[in-house]
Amino acid sequence: MKESKLWLESVVFSFFILVLFLVYTISFYQKHDLYIWNKIFANTSVILISLSMGIRSFAYYIKGLNSFIIYRKYLGLIGFYFILIHGVIIFIMQNRYPFPVYFLQSETIVPFILALISTFIFVIVAVASHNYVRSKLNILTWRKIMRLGHIALVFGLLHFAVKSSILWTDWFKAFFPLYPPPSLIAFFVGLITIAFRISLNFDKTIIDNEVIENE
Ligand code: HEM
Numbered sequence: 685m686k687e688s689k690l691w692l693e694s695v696v697f698s699f700f701i702l703v704l705f706l707v708y709t710i711s712f713y714q715k716h717d718l719y720i721w722n723k724i725f726a727n728t729s730v731i732l733i734s735l736s737m738g739i740r741s742f743a744y745y746i747k748g749l750n751s752f753i754i755y756r757k758y759l760g761l762i763g764f765y766f767i768l769i770h771g772v773i774i775f776i777m778q779n780r781y782p783f784p785v786y787f788l789q790s791e792t793i794v795p796f797i798l799a800l801i802s803t804f805i806f807v808i809v810a811v812a813s814h815n816y817v818r819s820k821l822n823i824l825t826w827r828k829i830m831r832l833g834h835i836a837l838v839f840g841l842l843h844f845a846v847k848s849s850i851l852w853t854d855w856f857k858a859f860f861p862l863y864p865p866p867s868l869i870a871f872f873v874g875l876i877t878i879a880f881r882i883s884l885n886f887d888k889t890i891i892d893n894e895v896i897e898n899e
Contacts, residue, residue, distance in 0.1 A: 685754065690754060690755060690757075690758050691758055693755070693758075694755050694758030694759050694762055695758075695762065697755075697759070698728070698732055698759065698762040698763075698766075701728050701731055701732060702724065702725075702728045702766075705724045705727050705728045705731075705866060706724050708863070708866055708869075709723050709724050709727070709866045711863075712861065712863065712865065712866060718773060718776070718777060719777065719780065721773065722770055722773040722774060722777070723866060723867070724866075725766045725767075725769045725770045725773065726766075726767070726770040726844070726867075726870075727866045727867055727869070727870040728763075728766055729763045729764070729766035729767045729770060730763075730837075730840065730841070730844075730870035730871070730873065730874050731763075731870055731873050732759045732760070732762055732763030732766065733759075733760055733763035733764070733767075733806075733833070733837060733840070733874075734837065734870075734873045734874045734876075734877040735759050735873075735877075736755075736756050736757070736759040736760030736763060736833075737756075737760065737833050737834055737837060737877055737881070738876070738877035738880055738881065739752055739753055739755070739756055739759075740753055740756070741877070741880035741881050741883070741884050742880060744880075744884060744887075745880075757813050760809070760810075760813065760833065761810060761813060764806050764809075764810045767803060767806060767840075771799075771803065791847075792847070794846055795842075795843045795844065795846045795847050796843075798839050798840075798842045798843035798846070799839075799840070799843040801836075801839045802836045802837075802839035802840040802843055803836075805832050805833070805835060805836035805839070806833070806836045806840075808829060808832065809829060809830060809832055809833045809836065812826060812829040812830065813830070834877075834878060834881055837874055837877065837878065838878060840874070841871055841874045841875065841878075844867055844870075844871070845871055848865065848867045848868070848871070851865050851867070851868075852864075852865060852867075852868050852871075855868065
């Protein structure tokens, strides 16, 4: 399939997920401003990146998903651009997140460092996913770089779990409002993605097949 078509379909799909999070997040917080848009982009990025990274593992269990593996790169890159938008919004909102004071407090420094590590690894993965860079790299090296994405996702999940855990605990105590915080949904999708990837590690044939694919 032509790359432009894959891009277009991935953009349409990502837009759909963005709209779902838009509606859900506005209903959850009952407001609509830049602070909310930041959450919408941040959570949508986690969903898109998780789908991009998880699709291969999901397809291992549900064969019908094999045809979606071709969208991996595009969903991952759009998710990455959404992370960048999330980062830019944070730095625009100087009233709420004054730089560097906000990030140097005892409760924010760890999430900030985790965010920086995650973003840094995602930059490497995004650059390596470019066709030109990919063509210059040995396929085994390229695959190793792509796998770093899972580590970046883990850092990303920890980054917002640290801060959001109080909100999540409150929700688990009362189940109020009825529906979970958007960040908890994103966290679960990310967690499932990592769990599926780890489960593949237990299947030696997968690892062997990867080596064969590479040859
Ligand atoms: C330079 C990089 C980054 C900075 C400065 C940053 C900063 C922040 C800050 C300050 C918050 C709290 C927002 C709030 O008060 O509502 C936040 C939340 C969040 N961040 Fe990041 N972040 C970065 C990278 C990332 C990355 C790499 C990911 C994902 C892989 C991510 C996903 C999230 C999510 C899902 C939330 C929770 C949104 C919610 O409350 O619904 N961030 N980030």
